[in-house]
Amino acid sequence: MEAEGTNCQRKKRTTRKEVLEKKKATENVIKVASSVNDHLSNFPHFRHYRRNGLYAHLSSGRGNKLTFFTKQYIQKLLKLNMEAPYGPEWPAEEKIKRREMVAEEARYIFVHEVSNKDVDGVSELKEKERTCSCEGPIVGFVHYRFILEEEVPVVYVYELQLEPHVQGKGLGKFLMQLIELIACENRMGAVVLTVQRANLVAMDFYIHKLRYTISAISPSRFDPLLGPEKTYEILCKTFDHEARAVLEVR
Template identity: 65%
Template sequence: MEAKELVANGSNREKKMKRKEILEKKKAIDEIIKAASSSHRDHLDSFQPFRHYNRNGLSVYLESGRGDKLSSPLKQHIQNLLKVNMEEMYGSEWRKEEKVKRREMVAPEARYIFVHEAPNENANHISTMVEKEMSFSNSIDNRGPIVGFVQFRFTIEEEIPVLYVYELQLEPHVQGKGLGKFLMQLIELIARKNRMGAVVLTVQKANLLALTFYMSKLGYSISSISPSRIDPLIGLEKNYEILCKAFDNEAKAIL
C-alpha cells in the first residue's frame, strides 16, 4: 500500500471518529434536554426550602406548572400581568410581540414557577390589575392569589444545553422585596441540577432596571449570541440583549 493511500485511510478514520463523537455528543445533549423536560417532573421537589419565601414583609409560596396545562383563568391572569408590566416597555411593537408571547406561554415545552401570595397576607393591598380583572379569580382551590411567575424552557444554544428564562414577571406590590433574586437563584439551581451549561435570558434595552438587576446584582453578562456581540451594527438595530450565566468552561467559552 502506498504512503498516499495510508494517509488517505488514516484521514478517513479520523473523519469517521470525529463524526461519531459529534453524533454521540448530540445524542447525549438531546437526552439531557429530554430528561429535564420530562412532563412528570416537578423541579421544586429537589428544592423544598425554596417552596416558601417569607422575608421583607412578604410571604409567598411556589408551585410548578406547564404551558399546556394552564386553565383559562390562569392564562388570562398571567397574560394580563405580562401586559401591565411590559406594554409600555415595548411601545409600538407590543401588539406584535404580545401575539408571540401568548403562543410561547401555552407551548408544551413551557415550564412555570407560579408565586402564590399567602392567603390573607395582603388583603388590604389589591393590585390595580386585579381590581380591573374581578370577573375571574386568580386563586386556585382557595389558595392565595398568584402574584408572579417565571416561565422557562430547557433548550439548546450553540450546542450547549441551557435553561432559557422567557419571563420573570411580578406584580408591582411584591417587587423590591428580594423575591426576584430568590426566584433567579432557584432557576440557577434547577439549571445546574438538570446539567444545563448556562441560564440564558433576553432583556429589553429600555428596561434599565432589569439590565442592572441581572448584570450588577446577579452576575449575568451579555452573551456571544446577543446581536450586539455578533455584529455591532445589527446590535444597534435590535432593542434587546441576550444575557447569560455559564456554569462550565465549555459554556463559558461558547456563550
C-alpha cells in the same frame, strides 16, 4: 500514501461519530430535564418565601396544562409590565407571547401570596418540607424552558414577571437563584434570557445584582453594525467551560 489516506478517513469517521454521539447525549439531557414534572421537588426549601413582609408559596406548572384563569392572569401581568418597555412593538410581541406561554415545552414556577392567617401554617410546613395546600392568588411567575443554544444545553428564562406590590422584596433574586439551581441540577451549561434595553430596571437587576453578562450571541456582540438596531440584549450566566467558551464574550 494509501495507508495515510485510510488513516485520515478513519479519523474523520471517528470524529463524526464522536460529534453525533455528543449531540445525541446533549439532546437526551434536554429530554430528561423537560420530562420532570415538578422541578421544585428537589428544592423543598424554595417552596416558601417569607421575607420583607411578603409570605408566598411556590408551585410548578406546564404551558399546555394552564387553566383558563391562569392564562388570563399571565396575559394581564405581561401587558402591565411589558407594554411600556416594548413600546410600539408590543401588539405584535403580545401575540407571540400568547403562543409561547401555552407551548408544551414551557415550564412555570408560580408565586402564590399567602394571607396572614395562613402564615403560621406555612412556617410549620417549611420546617417539615411538605407541600403547602394554602395556595393564595398568583402574584408572579417564571416561564422557563430547557433548550439548546448554540449546541449548549441551557435554561432559557422567557419571562420573570411580578406584580408591582411584590417587587423590591428580594423575590426576583430568590426566583433566579432557584432557576440557577434547577439548571445545575439538570446539567445545563447556563441560564440565558432576553431583556429589552428600554427596561433599565431589569438590565440593572440582571447585570449588576445577579452578575449576568451580555452574551456573545447578543445582537450588540454578535453583529456590532446591526446590533444597535435591535431593542434587546441576550444575557447569560454560565456554569462550565464549554458554555463559557460559546456564550460569553472572549
